[in-house]
Amino acid sequence: MIEFYNVHFSISNKQIIRDASLRILKGEFVYLTGISGAGKSSILRLIYMDDLPDSGMIVVEKYSTAKIKLSEIPYLRRKLGVIFQDFKLLKDRTVFENVAFAMRVTGAKSRDIKRRVMKVLAEVNLGHMRNQFPDQLSGGEQQRVAIARAIVNNPLIILADEPTGNLDYQNSRDIMEILERINRQGTAVLMATHNREILKEFPHRSLEVKEGRVIGL
Amino acid sequence: MIEFYNVHFSISNKQIIRDASLRILKGEFVYLTGISGAGKSSILRLIYMDDLPDSGMIVVEKYSTAKIKLSEIPYLRRKLGVIFQDFKLLKDRTVFENVAFAMRVTGAKSRDIKRRVMKVLAEVNLGHMRNQFPDQLSGGEQQRVAIARAIVNNPLIILADEPTGNLDYQNSRDIMEILERINRQGTAVLMATHNREILKEFPHRSLEVKEGRVIGL
Amino acid sequence: MSVWFSIQEGLRGFSRARMASVISIISLSAALFLIAFFLIVSLNMQAWIGEFRQKIEIEVFLEPYLEDVKIRALEQEIRAFPEVNVVEIISREKAARRFQEEFGRSVFEVLEDNPLPPSLVIRLRENYRNAPAVTALSAKIGRLAEVTDVVYQRELLNIIDHYLRLIYLSILGVGLLLLLIALVLIFNTIRLTIAARRDSITIMQLVGATRGMVRRPFVIEGFLQGLISALIAVGLVYLLVHLTRYFLPVVFLRWEIPAIITALGLLMGMLSSRISVNKYL
Amino acid sequence: MSVWFSIQEGLRGFSRARMASVISIISLSAALFLIAFFLIVSLNMQAWIGEFRQKIEIEVFLEPYLEDVKIRALEQEIRAFPEVNVVEIISREKAARRFQEEFGRSVFEVLEDNPLPPSLVIRLRENYRNAPAVTALSAKIGRLAEVTDVVYQRELLNIIDHYLRLIYLSILGVGLLLLLIALVLIFNTIRLTIAARRDSITIMQLVGATRGMVRRPFVIEGFLQGLISALIAVGLVYLLVHLTRYFLPVVFLRWEIPAIITALGLLMGMLSSRISVNKYL
Ligand SMILES: Nc1ncnc2c1ncn2[C@@H]1O[C@H](COP(=O)(O)OP(=O)(O)OP(=O)(O)O)[C@@H](O)[C@H]1O
Ligand SMILES: Nc1ncnc2c1ncn2[C@@H]1O[C@H](COP(=O)(O)OP(=O)(O)OP(=O)(O)O)[C@@H](O)[C@H]1O
Ligand SMILES: [Mg+2]
Numbered sequence: 001m002i003e004f005y006n007v008h009f010s011i012s013n014k015q016i017i018r019d020a021s022l023r024i025l026k027g028e029f030v031y032l033t034g035i036s037g038a039g040k041s042s043i044l045r046l047i048y049m050d051d052l053p054d055s056g057m058i059v060v061e062k063y064s065t066a067k068i069k070l071s072e073i074p075y076l077r078r079k080l081g082v083i084f085q086d087f088k089l090l091k092d093r094t095v096f097e098n099v100a101f102a103m104r105v106t107g108a109k110s111r112d113i114k115r116r117v118m119k120v121l122a123e124v125n126l127g128h129m130r131n132q133f134p135d136q137l138s139g140g141e142q143q144r145v146a147i148a149r150a151i152v153n154n155p156l157i158i159l160a161d162e163p164t165g166n167l168d169y170q171n172s173r174d175i176m177e178i179l180e181r182i183n184r185q186g187t188a189v190l191m192a193t194h195n196r197e198i199l200k201e202f203p204h205r206s207l208e209v210k211e212g213r214v215i216g217l
Numbered sequence: 218m219i220e221f222y223n224v225h226f227s228i229s230n231k232q233i234i235r236d237a238s239l240r241i242l243k244g245e246f247v248y249l250t251g252i253s254g255a256g257k258s259s260i261l262r263l264i265y266m267d268d269l270p271d272s273g274m275i276v277v278e279k280y281s282t283a284k285i286k287l288s289e290i291p292y293l294r295r296k297l298g299v300i301f302q303d304f305k306l307l308k309d310r311t312v313f314e315n316v317a318f319a320m321r322v323t324g325a326k327s328r329d330i331k332r333r334v335m336k337v338l339a340e341v342n343l344g345h346m347r348n349q350f351p352d353q354l355s356g357g358e359q360q361r362v363a364i365a366r367a368i369v370n371n372p373l374i375i376l377a378d379e380p381t382g383n384l385d386y387q388n389s390r391d392i393m394e395i396l397e398r399i400n401r402q403g404t405a406v407l408m409a410t411h412n413r414e415i416l417k418e419f420p421h422r423s424l425e426v427k428e429g430r431v432i433g434l
Numbered sequence: 435m436s437v438w439f440s441i442q443e444g445l446r447g448f449s450r451a452r453m454a455s456v457i458s459i460i461s462l463s464a465a466l467f468l469i470a471f472f473l474i475v476s477l478n479m480q481a482w483i484g485e486f487r488q489k490i491e492i493e494v495f496l497e498p499y500l501e502d503v504k505i506r507a508l509e510q511e512i513r514a515f516p517e518v519n520v521v522e523i524i525s526r527e528k529a530a531r532r533f534q535e536e537f538g539r540s541v542f543e544v545l546e547d548n549p550l551p552p553s554l555v556i557r558l559r560e561n562y563r564n565a566p567a568v569t570a571l572s573a574k575i576g577r578l579a580e581v582t583d584v585v586y587q588r589e590l591l592n593i594i595d596h597y598l599r600l601i602y603l604s605i606l607g608v609g610l611l612l613l614l615i616a617l618v619l620i621f622n623t624i625r626l627t628i629a630a631r632r633d634s635i636t637i638m639q640l641v642g643a644t645r646g647m648v649r650r651p652f653v654i655e656g657f658l659q660g661l662i663s664a665l666i667a668v669g670l671v672y673l674l675v676h677l678t679r680y681f682l683p684v685v686f687l688r689w690e691i692p693a694i695i696t697a698l699g700l701l702m703g704m705l706s707s708r709i710s711v712n713k714y715l
Numbered sequence: 716m717s718v719w720f721s722i723q724e725g726l727r728g729f730s731r732a733r734m735a736s737v738i739s740i741i742s743l744s745a746a747l748f749l750i751a752f753f754l755i756v757s758l759n760m761q762a763w764i765g766e767f768r769q770k771i772e773i774e775v776f777l778e779p780y781l782e783d784v785k786i787r788a789l790e791q792e793i794r795a796f797p798e799v800n801v802v803e804i805i806s807r808e809k810a811a812r813r814f815q816e817e818f819g820r821s822v823f824e825v826l827e828d829n830p831l832p833p834s835l836v837i838r839l840r841e842n843y844r845n846a847p848a849v850t851a852l853s854a855k856i857g858r859l860a861e862v863t864d865v866v867y868q869r870e871l872l873n874i875i876d877h878y879l880r881l882i883y884l885s886i887l888g889v890g891l892l893l894l895l896i897a898l899v900l901i902f903n904t905i906r907l908t909i910a911a912r913r914d915s916i917t918i919m920q921l922v923g924a925t926r927g928m929v930r931r932p933f934v935i936e937g938f939l940q941g942l943i944s945a946l947i948a949v950g951l952v953y954l955l956v957h958l959t960r961y962f963l964p965v966v967f968l969r970w971e972i973p974a975i976i977t978a979l980g981l982l983m984g985m986l987s988s989r990i991s992v993n994k995y996l
């Protein structure tokens with residue numbers, strides 16, 4: 001599902017990932033840990049191909065960095081559900097529109113979009129906030145919108161970057177349960193997190209990013 | 218230091234805080250908890266007077282919402298150090314400039330600014346990143362810049378909104394130790410957090426925001 | 435499906451960034467109005483110059499005591515020339531009246547007899563109202579029997595020809611300049627509004643939108659802005675022409691001007707949007 | 716201290732938002748150039764109109780056989796009038812030459828004697844080159860002894876007076892219009908660049924900056940943008956005038972134009988910034 005082969009990656013002469021290799025199978029649930037600035041978000045960015053590696057190869061589903069065309073990247077991304085660390089919500093759209101947008105780009109029908117978006121908003125306990133704009137939401141509410149958008153398309157893989165950083169214990173558990181349920185339905189989940197309580201309560205395989213390498217724990 | 222007297226606050230017809238009263242003394246360290254969307258950030262916003270209450274009164278240091286003039290608010294804010302939940306870094310300035318800006322508005326001398334900024338950046342383990350721009354930083358690094366900016370002026374009160382949400386265990390402990398040290402020097406700290414590990418390891422008085430009210434635990 | 439998506443997104447984007455849209459439309463209208471205004475001025479100037487050239491005359495002096503029949507025969511002959519539009523006969527009596535006007539005295543004050551010759555005044559067809567054509571025609575007429583002299587304002591004609599070429603060149607220069615300025619202003623305005631939304635552009639792509647899906651709504655928005663601005667500019671132009679008519683009855687407007695303005699607005703709106711958004715794709 | 720802070724911040728802001736600054740400066744230059752261009756055109760037009768009015772003449776016909784001494788005496792008398800600038804004597808011989816030019820035949824072809832009277836051609840002082848003054852002066856001169864007739868192109872003069880008023884009105888109208896368009900464009904451009912930085916404005920205030928501390932750097936930035944744009948516009952104007960001189964030797968430039976443009980650039984840069992930033996304070 002996701003494979004890194006000796007990946008090197010640097011930005012503006014700064015080596016961020018050096019010789020990282022990893023493999024995540026279909027339907028796996030994997031944590032990505034490491035101290036602040038270790039390179040967790042960079043690894044996720046390489047997976048959704050916002051950046052491409054300097055050397056080595058990354059294979060995500062049927063797409064490989066060795067031969068993917070720029071025009072194919074959007075289609076790769078539609079198979080991924082990404083929860084960005086900084087949420088990346090569209091400021092000029094309501095909660096509903098933000099989540100719906102990810103479905104609209106796939107060409108889904110309005111009626112299906114409406115039904116499905118309402119359903120995932122309810123799952124993250126935000127049904128009543130669908131007409132608010134992002135800057136009218138609390139930090140945790142924004143994070144839950146980002147989560148809703150990531151799962152709305154029933155993706156093959158979920159990339160979750162610190163998805164509970166702004167959530168209280170109960171909301172965090174709810175989100176984890178959603179992710180585990182989706183995972184049980186066959187979706188692979190790769191989740192970067194610092195939350196040791198979560199790691200303990202919802203145990204899964206962990207990978208640690210350290211000095212630019214990925215180490216299985 | 219900080220007093221709320223029967224504060225009511227609503228935005229666009231939505232009642233967010235109802236009849237909240239609290240008192241935080243000089244040099245106290247107080248946690249603010251509550252589920253996502255409870256109103257923690259709103260209470261902090263009322264303290265730094267980005268919003269004013271509909272009724273009731275808030276007193277912060279020598280400033281009271283009952284009689285503060287708009288032109289006095291900047292002077293109130295210079296006595297506070299705020300770590301915003303969404304960091305609120307200036308995107309077009311480097312790490313150094315972001316932290317320095319909070320000092321420059323107070324009219325500090327360039328030489329003092331330089332020395333002090335370097336010092337607080339070192340404290341949050343970011344000395345080597347002083348010339349990067351915020352979007353060249355990881356989430357946790359951005360959060361630490363926000364923390365550095367909040368403490369750079371040796372404020373009377375620190376308002377910290379989820380300051381460890383994007384930090385690993387070790388960095389979180391480092392930050393907590395910085396906050397406790399500053400607190401011991403007489404600075405009051407009001408910290409909104411969901412991190413139960415932190416609450417357990419660094420025990421202090423806790424206030425819970427629930428249904429718009431503030432409850433002492 | 436995808437077209438409908440683009441149109442919906444374009445319309446929404448338009449109302450979403452309302453402040454920026456309003457500012458763009460104001461600026462675009464102003465720039466388009468400028469061009470329309472220039473087109474009207476140059477169109478009217480061209481008309482005035484045409485009127486002016488119409489007044490070019492060649493005066494053909496005939497034998498002093500030529501009979502009326504012969505004069506008329508000569509008039510017929512000259513009228514048949516392809517260059518000639520109108521021929522007016524100035525009889526000896528008319529010439530005497532002209533003398534009075536010119537010199538403040540009647541010919542008959544000094545003489546019983548009128549010594550002034552009859553003449554023909556020739557006006558030219560449109561394509562021949564210039565110095566070379568007039569010179570050629572004068573030479574041709576000068577060779578006719580019974581013609582004593584052919585007079586035209588050679589100097590004036592040269593000056594007119596010279597200055598009118600300059601005026602045409604100036605109009606062309608000013609026009610190109612204004613067009614350039616307007617294009618730059620329109621492009622810059624749209625570019626600024628799109629730069630303000632570059633975060634959104636990035637996010638849309640991260641969420642799986644293709645470049646076309648991101649670009650097309652912006653192009654449609656640009657189209658709409660161009661359209662609305664062009665309509666406003668055309669409205670202002672009509673208003674201006676209407677008001678100006680109170681002072682200058684000659685001002686007129688051709689349907690081509692609204693058409694040019696609208697086409698320019700649409701094209702620039704779409705093109706500027708496209709180029710600007712491509713910077714962030 | 717605070718002044719130094721503002722200047723530093725202003726300069727930094729200028730280089731920080733480089734793309735927006737460059738776009739603003741291009742747009743501002745274009746708008747200022749437009750105004751400068753219009754000022755030059757209207758200045759030159761005014762000069763041309765002045766030249767044209769200089770050519771207004773009154774022709775005073777005298778008794779046919781008046782002696783030269785008396786003609787000269789009359790010339791002296793008329794020259795003393797406050798309205799009169801230059802008086803030229805057209806002797807009888809000169810009049811004969813004019814006749815030849817006008818009618819294509821020599822006076823001496825028909826007559827031994829020259830029947831044409833001498834005359835005086837009067838050019839006027841600047842303030843009297845208009846229809847009412849000319850009419851009044853003509854009447855006054857007509858009453859002098861030995862003057863038989865006073866001739867001037869009454870109709871032409873009326874037309875000139877009428878059209879020149881219209882031209883002045885048009886220039887004024889066009890000028891106000893262009894000024895308005897330029898002001899709108901400058902204001903909108905600056906407003907868009909500042910709107911793009913409203914997040915920064917909010918953050919600065921949250922961190923303890925006073926309204927003045929936020930506002931002043933933007934005003935200084937606007938000042939700089941205005942200054943640079945004005946310099947570019949003035950440079951372009953000089954270039955344009957220089958190039959135009961190859962075609963139209965009359966084009967000239969007064970030092971007031973660069974001054975006006977620069978003042979306008981500075982003022983609009985500062986004012987637009989101030990108004991725009993105040994929206995977010
Ligand atoms: N555009 C950039 N230019 C320069 N350095 C960058 C850039 N983006 C990221 N970095 C650096 O790369 C390193 C890894 O960043 P990354 O965001 O992957 O860390 P992370 O593991 O997600 O950290 P966190 O837990 O704090 O989010 C950081 O030190 C960061 O400063
Ligand atoms: N501008 C606004 N307009 C409307 N509602 C708002 C606005 N700002 C905040 N709210 C609402 O007020 C409530 C409290 O928000 P607040 O940010 O204080 O929550 P919080 O306790 O900080 O939550 P979190 O832990 O998720 O950050 C939320 O339900 C939020 O949606
Ligand atoms: Mg990260």
Ligand SMILES: [Mg+2]
Pocket residue numbers: 138139140257258259302378
């Ligand atoms: Mg909050």
